[in-house]
Each structure stands twice: as C-alpha cells, then as structure tokens.
Amino acid sequence: MDFQPHEKVIKTVYRSTITYFWGIFLALILILAACIFIVPLFRLGLWGQIIFIVGLVLGIFIGLRTMIVGLGNRLIITNQRLIFCVRSGLFKQNFLKVNYEQIKDVGLVVRGLIATIFRLGVLVFILKEIDKPVIFSGVQEAGQLQELILQLKSSQRGVDWQNMNDYQLIELARKIRDRLGYDVFRRIVDEPS
8 A cells, every 4th residue: 555755544444343244144154063063974974074174164265255355345544535445355456545635525324223223334425526426334433434534624625715704814814923923924914915
C-alpha cells in the first residue's frame, strides 16, 4: 500500500465478524462433525477415512477463506483520503483511493433486526465523478465513522468566506488578526484597494 508523504492512518475499519457468521458456522460444523464421528467413520474403512479427511480439509479451507476474505475487506481512513480494500477471493483484491474533495456526501443505512441489535451499518459514499455510490457494509459503530469522515472532509476544504454571515466573517477576521498580529493586520486593513 502506497501512502503519500505526510499521510497518516487515522483508523482502519474491518467488516464485523457477524457478517461472516455463516462461513465460520459452516466451517465449524464440518470440522466438528468430522471430529465427533471419527470413530464411526474409521470403522467404515477407506471410505470413512476419505469422508473424514474431506470433511476436515473442507472445513479448514472454508474457515481460512472466510478469515482471509474478511480481514482483506477494510476501509483505511487517513488524514488525506479514504482507501477501500475489497477482497473478493483468495487471490483477488481491488483498491479504490478517494480524496476527501471527491466525496459529495456520506450516508448511513441500518436495515434489519440483526443490524440494529449489533449496531451494524452500511456506509454509502456519494462521489462527485462516479454515478454509482461506493458502499461499505457490515460496519460496527457506523454512525461514529460517518461523523469522523465528514469531519475530515470538512477540515480538508478551505474556508468559503463568500457564504458566511456577518458574525462568521468578523470571527474569521479576529482569528486572522490574532495569527498575524495586530500591527500587520492593521497595515493590511489600512491599505488602499
């Protein structure tokens, strides 16, 4: 993974293990069934041994694949951009790098009883250049992540003074005065335009 100079990873978000429940459950069932029925299977002779080995190997393969794919799907939040890492198989991984300026909005969807109980959400990223939204699902505490990303997005954007009201402009002028010093600020204000 290439990071830009002065880029810091703020948070790495993985999908919740609850989203991979069925893969883990199937792997455990196959491994436990092979171990529980080891004596009756070995009494069957060669065919029993083959069934035992196939069940055990298949359970281990499904469990490892579920864990590798699960850990491969992640969202890396940095101070400059978002990096989506999507692993769709053991040997296939896609990366999407999105700067905060490219993000129009970040939505949050919580759907269903399981998602509500375990606080799982779907983050929906609406980008400026892409018509289809980018979706990252199965995220725990998705509301907090949405707020964090929106804060980082707003901190990346410059100050839009043309849309400020009078009070906000005065506060901005005071901050500039405090930063520059009173004498420098006075010279700038007194300059003819």
